[in-house]
Amino acid sequence: MVDLALPGIALFLLLNLLAGMLRVYRGPTLADRMLAALLFSTTTVAVLLILAEWMEQPALRNVALLFVMLASIISLAFVGLPGREDLEDGEQ
């Protein structure tokens, strides 16, 4: 049972990621896409931590650490973007 728990949780989190991907795809505003991408990196951290335990690869925890650092760069690069929606989502 315990053997199944870790990969099961990883799978559940990955399905969450897929839902987030849908939000990145659908939008509709820039901030929606950006927040979904940030949620993506948070969930990926969780998946990596679980994989580290399940695959017995402790080094994956360092990868997770790195992901946390990166999210701050992306969000700082995004904040203050001129919000010209019409230039953006012309297709919607």
Added chain:
Amino acid sequence: MIGFLLDGLIAAGLVGLAYQAVTSRSLFRGIIHFVVFGLTMALAWARVGAPDLAMAEAAIGAGLTGALMLVAYRRLVEDRRDAPVDPGPAKSRLALPIAIGSGLLVGVIGLSALFSDVEPGQAGQAVLADLQQVDLGNPITGVLLLYRGIDTLLEVAVLLTAFLAARALAGSESGTGSPTTQGPETPMVGALLAVVIPLTVLVSVHLLRAGSYEPGGAFQAGAVLAGAGVLLILSGRIAAAETAGLLVRMGLLAGLVSFILIGLTPLLHGGPLLALPGLWAVYFIETAMMVSIAITLVLLFAGGGGLKRGKHG
């Protein structure tokens, strides 16, 4: 079974994200898909048991490149505030055959890799055989510095050459506008930096030290350290300058110069070229390389020849 499902989901997600990143009609959407693609790719590397690649992909593929694209996007929007929406490049009749052809090529290579027994390279075998002797726990660092030192040396040289080439191409126009995205009035940025910058430095030193016994090392650590520099540039704490100061120049050259000097010393007493004299040399070169890689990446991001105090510094 669940592992198979996981891998299938990741692979399907990757293909979908890559398609979206390339074909999105809106630039911003393409950029976000690219960033998410990088994160998923890192997850895929983690699944196949290559944490080194996962780190490099996350740091450079998603983080720094993503930030660079967002900054470029901002410039584009500001420059073309009143321009009509670009319909994008016209469809080419060759696109589909090329896509199918390259897909087949990748498929054939992948399949043949699956069905052939590849012997590990000589350097890999050698380093696994005497990992205990050299007192390094991470075979990748061992191969990079002890058995394939010349390759690593050339990589550092290539990075420097890339920076010089970028400088030559940018010419004198660069250095006029630093890619700063934050005004001094943006709330919380100061607090964010106060927490994140020290943590980033800590993490990069941790990765560097970890490189000797588990995945990590100079390249990953340098990329993370460059992340701290990029944060400082984005928030206007430091800015691109026309020419480099002494410290920046020393940092740029530290990796290459120390590698060459330490690599040359064995020749004095008849040893082979690049035979590192001990573990301290590995640590020394890795540290110098980390600084050089970080400064090169930051300068490439800033688009300048040097760094100076920014307007919100």
